[in-house]
Every structure is written in structure tokens, then in C-alpha cells.
Amino acid sequence: MASYDVIFIGSGPGGYVGAIRAAQLGLRTACVEGRETLGGTCLNVGCIPSKALLHATHMLHEAEHNFAEMGLGGGKPKVDWGKMQSYKDDVIAQNTKGIEFLFKKNKVDWIKGWASIPAPGKVKVGDDVHEARAIVIASGSESASLPGVEVDEKVVVTSTGALELGRIPKRLAVIGGGVIGLEMGSVYARLGAQVTVLEYLDRLIPGNDMEVARTFQRILKKQGMEFILGAAVQGVEATRTKAKVSYTLKKDDSAQTLEADVVLLATGRRPFTDGLGLDTLGVTLSKRRQVEVDGRYETSVKGVYAIGDAITGPMLAHKAEDEGYAVAEILAGQAGHVNYATIPGVIYTHPEVASVGETEETLKEAGRAYKVGKFSFMGNGRAKANFAADGFVKILADKDTDRILGAHIIGPMAGDLIHEICVAMEFGAAAEDLARTCHAHPTYSEAVREAALACGDGALHA
Known part of the structure; x- marks a missing residue:
């Protein structure tokens, strides 16, 4: 012993x-x-x-x-x-x-x-x-499991099985429009699969900034992914080589089916x-x-x-x-x-999605007065040179004190850019503190500074 x-x-x-x-x-x-x-x-x-x-x-x-x-x-x-x-x-x-x-x-x-x-x-x-x-x-x-869906890690898979499929499926159905489903869906879409995401809610990535979620869906759709929102999955019938997903559309309670070679169950953990x-x-x-x-x-x-x-x-x-x-x-x-208020979340698709702190939705719900500083990567020279100009940086600051309350980024290297804002929030910084910090040119990080400037007199390159 x-x-x-x-x-x-x-x-x-x-x-x-x-x-x-x-x-x-x-x-x-x-x-x-x-x-x-x-x-x-x-x-x-x-x-x-x-x-x-x-x-x-x-x-x-x-x-x-x-x-x-x-x-x-x-x-x-x-x-x-x-x-x-x-x-x-x-x-x-x-x-x-x-x-x-x-x-x-x-x-x-x-x-x-x-x-x-x-x-x-x-x-x-x-x-x-x-x-x-x-x-x-x-x-x-x-x-997490889902009633009516039996996982075999071959035709009906979790993220574990999705990482080691024996072949690239022609059709992939993803149950769940959260981080795991969108990341793995993105992988197989790039490999040529026809990817359809079924999400129970009327939006993707619940808990994230709504404007980011809408922009994200639009970009992924442009990349070839399809989305069926408000879909309540009832079950999956699987054979050795394919599967059929049965679901109900919440908007009209109509019964629907979707056939796929592989079904990824990504409804959380x-x-x-x-x-x-x-x-x-x-x-x-x-x-x-x-x-x-x-x-x-x-x-x-x-x-x-x-x-x-x-x-x-x-x-x-x-x-x-x-x-x-x-x-x-x-x-x-x-x-x-x-400090749980400064823990970031990241989705590693392209573009990446990153967030920390409050969203506009949570601030409105709390009745807190805030201001928004936003800057599009279309105004960032490095992003345009690298074919990565989709997306934006959004910073939320207290209306009176200018203290940073949250930030949301969809764009290149968002998962790295968010940490500058995390450090600023850890030290109780104002948006002006970020705006007055020199950022190297040309870098993606300049978009963060521009969003901070937009919380004040306005961005320089917008």
C-alpha cells in the first residue's frame, strides 16, 4: 500500500x-x-x-x-x-x-x-x-447519448469514431450544431463529403454571440455545409454501410428523414x-x-x-x-x-471563432449599459493578403467606465487573438487601454486595436 x-x-x-x-x-x-x-x-x-x-x-x-x-x-x-x-x-x-x-x-x-x-x-x-x-x-x-440513437463508432459515431473512420464518407449527417459537430463537419466537408448539420435550436453555437453565430453559419454554408435548424431528431436507423436519420421540424411538426453514409452524434458531453x-x-x-x-x-x-x-x-x-x-x-x-470571467472559448474551424466574457444578449438580459466596438477583417491588410478577410472583432465595454466586459472574434487566428483581450480583462483594462497600445503592422492583431478604437472616437481603417 x-x-x-x-x-x-x-x-x-x-x-x-x-x-x-x-x-x-x-x-x-x-x-x-x-x-x-x-x-x-x-x-x-x-x-x-x-x-x-x-x-x-x-x-x-x-x-x-x-x-x-x-x-x-x-x-x-x-x-x-x-x-x-x-x-x-x-x-x-x-x-x-x-x-x-x-x-x-x-x-x-x-x-x-x-x-x-x-x-x-x-x-x-x-x-x-x-x-x-x-x-x-x-x-x-x-x-452524451440521445434517445433513439445507438452508437457503433462505425456508421453512427461520436467524436471518437469520427477521428478514425475507415474511409471518407460521401454523405455525413451531424446531429448537433455546437463546437464538436462544426469542427468535425468542417474537416469532412473539406475532404469532399456532403455535410448536413441538424440542430435542435434555431441557431448554431448556443451561448455564443448571436451576430457571430449568424455570420459563422453564412460562412460555413458558403464552404459547402448545409444546416437544418429547429430539427428534433427522433432516431437513427443504421445498417453496415449507411444510416437514415428521422427528425421532426419544430416549425411545422412535419416528419422528415435524411440519409447518410455516416452519422456523427455531437450533442454535447x-x-x-x-x-x-x-x-x-x-x-x-x-x-x-x-x-x-x-x-x-x-x-x-x-x-x-x-x-x-x-x-x-x-x-x-x-x-x-x-x-x-x-x-x-x-x-x-x-x-x-x-477567474471564470476570463476563460475563453474557441472553435478551430476556418475562420476560427473565439469569445470571452459577456455577450450582447447576456448584457441586455442583465440590463447593463454597454457600448460596442466592431471592426471587420476586410479592413485589415494582413487578412486581405492571406485570403482571410471574412469576419470581425467585436469588443463590449461598459458604457460609463469603458471597462472591457467581453469580446467576440470570428476570423483568422481568432483563438490566439482573444488572449490579448483576456489579459486586458484580467487586469481590469478599459477599451482605451487596448486602443492606445501599439500593435505591430501588418498583423491580424491590429483588428483588435481597431475594435477597441471603435469603442471610442472610431476605428481608423473602417
Whole structure:
């Protein structure tokens, strides 16, 4: 029986970051992981492999649509799906092995297997029981199910199966117009598939700025993706080679069907806590089976903590990382804190979509007076030179104080540009602070400055 200061259950972004930070702070630390490789869903079947495929297919799009205009010849590129899969797998291996190296470097023990918590302070893995002063549940999430839809990961797939299809489908039906569905739909649309997205709501990417959502849908439609909004999926009939999606249009209650070679179920995710024994242990769960925690991430059972997708909040890898970092510091006697108001969200299509803080909709609902500074990438020299002028930057600031309340970007490198605004918000900056900060020319970031200027006297290049 081994004894530790802290054991993290799960080696995803929350678990591995928390474990490394705890070890850096002098705590004897272990991390339990049942996969053959570290990194959790994110590195193995989520963030990293999907970004590899998004990058590869964006390069294909550039070659097919923009190379000739830049004077680059050589003919249309051929897609070697097997080679693209190998490239993706190599990217996964480099990242997961990197985590293994970091564990060894920081003296974090990897306990291989699936964990349960038979009692406070005890973690059972296989036949072994390990003791720990603190246990942190960082078990992540799994794809949410939908009544009438049975997943086989071949014809009816989750994001996991979508990353490793045996062939590129001619017709792909995507159930769900959120981040995962649009990213994977974008991959296969670039590869030549006829992609149709069915979304229950009357809009895409719920929770995001409405103007961004409308612009995003228009751009994706121009790229060849089709959308059926207000579609309530009733079920999927699948054979070995194809499937038929049955759905009802909410606007007129009419029954419809859609045939496809592959159906991607992308209706969100739910906490993965099966097998941990939380009900027996007495850990309080919400109606959505999320682990309830206090301000220090401690559950209703003393000494048992939880972070990441297992608890409430956006299911984002970087949110889990921040919580892992924070809980490690708390366990080491430090403050440990996460500012949830400055956690960005990103969709890695092309163009990218990024957001942080309030939307116009949430500010109106709260009755808060605000002003909008907006700048189109059509006015950005770098974007026009790179065939990336679709989209805009929108900054929301308090009407009286000019303090930045939120920002929304759809355009090139939006996922990187948003962080300048995150830092500004972290320091309580005003839009004028951004506007008066010199930005290198020519860069995409100038669009951020222009949007900040638009919160005042007006953008210079609009």
C-alpha cells in the first residue's frame, strides 16, 4: 500500500496539470490513468487529433482554392486518407509521450489502471489500495447519448469514431450544431463529403454571440455545409454501410428523414464518473450527475476534491487545467484561484471563432449599459493578403467606465487573438487601454486595436 499527499484520478488536462503542479510544490503525487497513454480525451481522442485533421484539411483547402491565385501551380493535391490518419496518430503520440516525460521529470507516479474510491483517503486500482491525504477527481467527460440513437463508432459515431473512420464518407449527417459537430463537419466537408448539420435550436453555437453565430453559419454554408435548424431528431436507423436519420421540424411538426453514409452524434458531453463509487461514498451529485464542490473544489466528502468536466462549468481543456493548477496550490497551502470571467472559448474551424466574457444578449438580459466596438477583417491588410478577410472583432465595454466586459472574434487566428483581450480583462483594462497600445503592422492583431478604437472616437481603417 503506497501513501501520497495527493492522488489525481484521470490524466487529462486537469489531472496531469494538477499533478505536475502539486509535485512542483513538494507534494508526493500520483495520477491514476486506465488508458494505455496519458493525456485523457483531449490528447488521445479530442482536442489534439481534431486539430491535426483541421490543419491538414485547411492546407488542402488552401491548395485547392488559393494557391493558383498566389502563383503556385502543381495540380490538384490528392488525399491519402491513410497517410493523414498516420500523421494524426503521430501528433497524438508526440503529445502523450511528452506528458509521460513530464511525469518522470517531476516525479509524479503513474498508477496504471481504473480507479475507485472505497473510502475517504483511499484509492483502489486493481487489487491495490493507495492512501492519500487528498483525492482529486479529474475523470473528464464522455459523449452524451440521445434517445433513439445507438452508437457503433462505425456508421453512427461520436467524436471518437469520427477521428478514425475507415474511409471518407460521401454523405455525413451531424446531429448537433455546437463546437464538436462544426469542427468535425468542417474537416469532412473539406475532404469532399456532403455535410448536413441538424440542430435542435434555431441557431448554431448556443451561448455564443448571436451576430457571430449568424455570420459563422453564412460562412460555413458558403464552404459547402448545409444546416437544418429547429430539427428534433427522433432516431437513427443504421445498417453496415449507411444510416437514415428521422427528425421532426419544430416549425411545422412535419416528419422528415435524411440519409447518410455516416452519422456523427455531437450533442454535447456529460461527466464520466462511472465506477468511482461516488454514490456509495456519499459524494453529492447534481441532477446532471456533475460532482458538486465548494469554492476550494472540495466535495461533500472531506478530502475528496473534483475539477474539470466532472464539475459544473464549460467543458474546456484549459478550464480544467486552471482548476488543476488551482487545486494543487490549495492543497499546498496557497491561495489557488480561477477567474471564470476570463476563460475563453474557441472553435478551430476556418475562420476560427473565439469569445470571452459577456455577450450582447447576456448584457441586455442583465440590463447593463454597454457600448460596442466592431471592426471587420476586410479592413485589415494582413487578412486581405492571406485570403482571410471574412469576419470581425467585436469588443463590449461598459458604457460609463469603458471597462472591457467581453469580446467576440470570428476570423483568422481568432483563438490566439482573444488572449490579448483576456489579459486586458484580467487586469481590469478599459477599451482605451487596448486602443492606445501599439500593435505591430501588418498583423491580424491590429483588428483588435481597431475594435477597441471603435469603442471610442472610431476605428481608423473602417
